[in-house]
Amino acid sequence: MVKRLSELPEVEAKHLSPERVKCPTYDDTPLLPGKPLAQRRVAIISTAGLHKRGDRAFDRDDGSYRVIPAETPASDLVMSHVSVNFDRTGFQQDHNVVFPIDRLRELVADGTVGSMASVHYSFMGAFPVDAAEPHAKHLAGLLKADKVDAAILIPV
Amino acid sequence: MGALGHFLERQGIPTAGISLVREHTEIVRPPRALWVTFDLGRPLGKPDDAAFQSRVLRAQLAMLERTDGPLLVDYPEDVDGEVDLTGWACPISLAPRPSDTLGAEVDRLMTWYDRAVAARGRTTVGTSGLDMPAAAALVTGALDGPLPPAQALKLAVDDLRAFYLEAASAFPDPGTTKTRMAWFWDETLLAKALLALQPKLAASEDPQHKLLGALTLIPATERHRLGAAP
Numbered sequence: 352m353v354k355r356l357s358e359l360p361e362v363e364a365k366h367l368s369p370e371r372v373k374c375p376t377y378d379d380t381p382l383l384p385g386k387p388l389a390q391r392r393v394a395i396i397s398t399a400g401l402h403k404r405g406d407r408a409f410d411r412d413d414g415s416y417r418v419i420p421a422e423t424p425a426s427d428l429v430m431s432h433v434s435v436n437f438d439r440t441g442f443q444q445d446h447n448v449v450f451p452i453d454r455l456r457e458l459v460a461d462g463t464v465g466s467m468a469s470v471h472y473s474f475m476g477a478f479p480v481d482a483a484e485p486h487a488k489h490l491a492g493l494l495k496a497d498k499v500d501a502a503i504l505i506p507v
Numbered sequence: 508m509g510a511l512g513h514f515l516e517r518q519g520i521p522t523a524g525i526s527l528v529r530e531h532t533e534i535v536r537p538p539r540a541l542w543v544t545f546d547l548g549r550p551l552g553k554p555d556d557a558a559f560q561s562r563v564l565r566a567q568l569a570m571l572e573r574t575d576g577p578l579l580v581d582y583p584e585d586v587d588g589e590v591d592l593t594g595w596a597c598p599i600s601l602a603p604r605p606s607d608t609l610g611a612e613v614d615r616l617m618t619w620y621d622r623a624v625a626a627r628g629r630t631t632v633g634t635s636g637l638d639m640p641a642a643a644a645l646v647t648g649a650l651d652g653p654l655p656p657a658q659a660l661k662l663a664v665d666d667l668r669a670f671y672l673e674a675a676s677a678f679p680d681p682g683t684t685k686t687r688m689a690w691f692w693d694e695t696l697l698a699k700a701l702l703a704l705q706p707k708l709a710a711s712e713d714p715q716h717k718l719l720g721a722l723t724l725i726p727a728t729e730r731h732r733l734g735a736a737p
Contacts, residue, residue: 354544356530366727367528374534380513382538382574383521391571396511396522404633410658411718426629431662435726438548440684443631443673445554454551454560464568480510487511491518501571503564504511504524504537505550 366436375480385500386465393459394468394499395419396490398476399442399449399507400432409433409475414482416490419471421452433477437507449507468499476506512537523570525550525563532579539570539578544585552586559584612696613643613667616674623677632669635662642667646700654707657715661723667697692729701725702732 356364365371385391400409402417408431409417419428425446430439441448452471458464472490474483494502509532512522516538526532526540527547543563545552551560563582570578617639624630635642642663649655668691675687682690692698701724708720725733 356528360728362727362730367531369530369534372531374531375510376534377510377513377536379536379577380516380538382576382578383516383519384574385521385571388568388571393568396515398511405636408634408658408662411715411723424629428629429631429633431634431665433661433723435723436547436728438546438684438688439631439669440672440676440687441546441549441554443669443676444627446629447557447560448549448551448554451551451560451564454557454564457557457561458564458568463565474511483510484514487514488518491515491520494515494520500521501568502515502520502522503567504515504522506525506527507548507550 388464388501389462390465391501392466392468392497392499393455393464393501393503394494394497395450395452395455395471395505396502397450397471397473397505397507398478399473399505400430400475401428401450401473402431403427404429411477412479412482413475414478414480414484415486416472416474419450419473421467421469421471432475432507442507450505455503468494468497470497509535509537509540512539521571523567525567526579529579529581536577536579538576539573539580541567541570541580541582543582546586549586552584607696609643609647609696609700610640613639613670616671619677620670620674623673626677627673630669630673632666632673635659635666637663637666639667639670642670643697646697646704650700650704650707654711654713654716657708657713657719661719664701664724671695671697692732705733 356367401419403423404427406417411433428446430442447453455467459467512524516522523539524537526542527550529542532540532542551563553559566582570580645655645663649660671691672687675681675690705720705724708716711717
């Protein structure tokens with residue numbers, strides 16, 4: 352269980368230290384208002400380095416994204432994140448612990464969420480932010496074209 | 508991850524993220540983040556627990572209704588630590604013999620891998636495009652001869668690791684994630700091969716090989732084993 356870094360074993364705390372990871376800083380971004388959740392169309396944006404089997408694997412410093420159509424069977428999902436410093440057995444056991452598409456589908460079915468995007472996306476989270484920014488801007492346009500008005504961001 | 512929140516929200520897409528490392532999120536200050544105490548690699552908390560995952564997802568989605576931020580909300584539920592089965596031993600004999608090869612080890616695991624795939628209906632093996640004997644041959648070849656390109660080697664190793672751990676999940680007594688991870692690093696020829704490969708990558712003149720050796724072959728928690736490999 353990850354708690355505060357100060358509670359982790361030294362080797363893990365050191366590996367995750369903000370100094371080593373070089374966390375970027377930004378001016379605060381104003382939070383956008385929106386419709387009630389029951390009327391929103393939601394997309395999943397993962398940074399777990401997920402893609403369909405056969406799609407181009409992520410490489411080091413890759414800031415691009417892969418497209419995961421909503422109908423993609425779980426058996427077609429693979430992960431090519433470059434990092435070896437997280438547990439992959441949860442994903443091996445149940446894709447929803449990383450990419451909660453079945454949970455989102457259930458929330459749409461029970462009316463909690465308006466609808467689900469027709470396409471979801473994954474980046475590979477170890478990207479240099481400058482490499483990802485142009486792709487993210489492009490992605491925003493794709494989301495709007497799919498009438499998406501909320502994105503849930505899921506790290507790994 | 509937090510950076511994507513800034514990028515997308517500024518482009519007109521409302522976002523709500525999960526934070527796995529609170530200290531990072533406190534610096535990046537994305538628009539909305541739900542901090543969870545779960546292990547890295549498990550942002551929704553518990554595999555095969557739909558109710559638990561749904562509670563996390565609902566808490567994340569609920570933040571979308573708010574515009575007072577940046578928001579960093581602490582999720583109240585933890586995942587209980589795994590029961591530590593001290594004394595767990597791999598229930599089938601995979602202990603390498605002196606004449607053993609990586610290919611033979613892969614061959615022995617194939618039955619268990621097939622059972623795991625049958626039980627789950629899926630596998631996460633398949634980023635390299637190689638079958639497992641070919642991936643094992645690539646690793647053996649890298650040890651004995653010239654190094655293949657770094658990305659090909661990395662994907663083959665990732666596939667092999669997934670293959671081993673999926674196979675181990677189908678052992679008659681599968682233990683826990685932690686015991687299977689210990690089995691992988693303590694007992695398998697693949698782990699020995701990776702530990703032996705690391706210095707060769709580090710000494711390569713190819714910068715991609717150096718990076719693979721320095722960062723993405725051996726997890727930070729297992730690097731203490733380097734130098735101890737035979």
